[in-house]
C-alpha cells in the first residue's frame with residue numbers, strides 16, 4: 001500500500017517505520033527542517049526499550065514537496081495543527097485516498113470533514129506511544145494497539161489488514177467515538193493536571209485529592225457526553241487511571257502536554273477539557289472545572305512562551 005504519514009513526529013515516525021518494514025511504500029510529511037534534514041541525511045534513529053539504536057531510511061519531505069497519490073494518509077499532527085496540515089496536503093489527496101486520523105482529542109472528524117468527503121475518513125484511537133528526543137531520533141517502549149472505524153461507508157478492511165501486516169494490532173470497531181471519548185477522558189485528567197501540579201503521572205497519584213479532582217472532571221464530561229449520545233464510563237476510566245499511576249506502567253512518564261508546555265508549544269487543551277467546556281457552555285451544562293483548567297493551561301502556555 002502507498003502510505004503517507006502527515007506529521008512525521010514522535011508517533012508518526014514510529015508507525016511509519018513499522019509500515020515500511022512490512023513492505024509498504026511510506027513517505028513522511030513534516031514541516032520541521034532540522035528533523036527532515038537529520039532523517040534524510042543519517043536516517044531515523046530509533047531506540048526501542050533502551051536497546052542499541054537502529055537506523056531506518058524513510059523519505060521525509062515537506063507538504064509543498066510531496067507529489068503523487070496515496071492509498072492512505074495517516075494524520076498524526078498535534079490536534080491544533082490538523083486543519084493546516086490538511087490544507088497543505090490538499091494537492092495529494094484524491095477522491096480515492098483514505099485518511100486515518102489517530103491524533104488525540106475531540107473534534108478531529110469535524111475538521112477533516114471540511115476537507116474531504118465523509119466516506120474517505122477513518123478515525124481511530126491508539127495506545128502506541130513514542131517520544132521525539134531530538135531531530136531524527138525517537139525513543140519507544142513496549143507495544144500498542146489501535147481501534148478504528150470508517151466514519152462514512154468506506155471499507156476500512158484493506159487498511160486494517162495492511163496495518164496488521166505491520167504488527168500494529170489494529171481492531172475494527174463500530175463505536176470508535178466511545179473509545180475516543182474514553183481516551184480523551186483519561187487525557188483530560190492526566191495532561192492538564194501534570195502541568196498545573198508540576199507532577200509526573202506517579203507523583204499525581206500521591207496527591208490525596210487527585211482522584212477527587214479526576215472524578216469531578218469526568219462527571220462534567222459524562223454530562224456533556226450524554227447530550228451527544230456518548231456513554232462515558234467513569235468507572236472504566238478511573239480503573240485505567242489507577243493502572244496508569246503505577247510506576248511499572250506509565251507512572252514515571254510526563255504526559256505530552258507537560259512536554260509541550262516546557263517546549264513553549266501550543267497544547268491540545270482546546271480539544272480535551274476545552275472541547276467539553278465549550279459544548280457545555282453552548283448546551284447550558286455546567287462544566288466549571290473543565291473551563292477553569294482550560295483557562296489555566298492557556299495562561300501557562302502564554303507564560304512559558306514569553307519566558
Ligand code: NAD
Pocket residue numbers: 006007008009010011012029030031032035063076077078079081082084085088102103104105126127128129130131132256268
Ligand atoms: P509530534 O509533535 O511529535 O509530531 C507532530 C509532527 O507534525 C511534528 O513533527 C510537526 O513538525 C508536524 N506538523 C504539524 N503540522 C504540520 C504541517 N502543517 N506541516 C508539516 N508538518 C507538520 O506529536 P506526537 O507526539 O507524534 O503526537 C501526534 C498526535 O498523536 C497527538 O494528537 C498526540 O496527542 C497523539 N498521540 C501521541 C502519542 C505519543 O506517545 N507521542 C501517543 C498517543 C497519541
